[in-house]
Amino acid sequence: MNLETKKDRIEMFRDAAAFRTPKRIPMFANNSTWHLIDQGIDFNVAMHDWNVMYDSCCKYHEMYGFDCYKQPGGRNPVKIGEAMDASEYIITEDQVNALDRVQIADGEFDEYLADPKKYVWEKSLPAKSKLANTDKAWDAIRKAAIELMAFQEYTARMAKTMYDAYDLPMENRYPVNTRPGFNPVMNNLRGIKNVSIDLRRNYSKVKEASLMQEEGRFEVIENYCKDTSVNENAAFDFSSGMMAHSILNRKQFEDLMWSFYRKYFDLLEKYNKTTTLTVQAEMLRFADFFRDIPKGIIVMGHEMDDAYEIRKALPNICIMGGMSIAYLGQATPQECVDYAKKLIEDLGRDGGFVMSTTKILTYRNDCRRENQLAVNEFVRNYTLR
């Protein structure tokens, strides 16, 4: 029986982030859909019934007992798009995959930049929704709005259960978008294929669209930063991501993404706040940009880079990860525990490390139940002070 309280868990996350030795290493669940496979639940069922998803997330916590969960069950609200016959998900019994998204058609950057709301309503929505140009659109948009309300009710209910019933902190304290504008330009507006060409042919438009997404953002972030109340509900203050750098060269990264992060990290330093930074793909070729960020600001979730290489290149950054799915999915429980112990001793004894996985647990072979159970049992009982 785990008798640790929310306050205990927050203290462990805060100690780890600040490079102070925590009582033990905190465990952060980086799971999307693997828990559904673990419980034998058809993805089509869980993604169309919030009660099923809610029960599965509760069971996941009751089995594994992580200290904090990233978006439990809430990553794929497919019914909102389906109400407009606009879903770009391919869902099978045990997989969900999203297609590349393109909202701005080739040659229409100027039209979008002139009036984004008009463009999205008149062009992007009809291009994706099969119902937008029919008389069913009015009813469909109302149904999509009702599905959004259902999703909001689910996330509120899930958060309340995690917070009150299970005594767990939320990941981040402040609900604000803290990602550079280039992130949605690549991931939502143009898609990875188109934006790769845009970077060479229409760079100024890419930059303009990116800055447009960031308008007013720092004012909102700074207002949250000014909150001086004691943190009693979250592991960290903000949550950010680095999801669009993999196709950029260093000069483009500096111009399109680092320009945002630099201001963001400066604000966090000024107000003594922390942020998670979930990094997709590799990032070490950009490591030198992050070298002068003081300890205690960034908690980095990594994917393709090795945790030991990150520690060597960036001793100022708290690492959230370390445990690779190659271990969790293929090794024995004892091999996983041995590796967990090595990670803690090498990377976490003086703080600066949160145990998590290097990829979001999504597919069947990402993890084995007996391995996750063994790792969590070990970490939970391996005290450092």
Place this chain on the structure above:
Amino acid sequence: MEEIKFTSYPEGYKKAAESLLFIPEEERESFLDAVVALVLNQ
């Protein structure tokens, strides 16, 4: 009177927002923006 087309802006957009009667009036447009964002980006 000419019928408003759903995909016209701002006419269709405003009519769609007004149809969200279960949302407080002052929040309807921002809620519609959130719906559209999720339909397009979910």
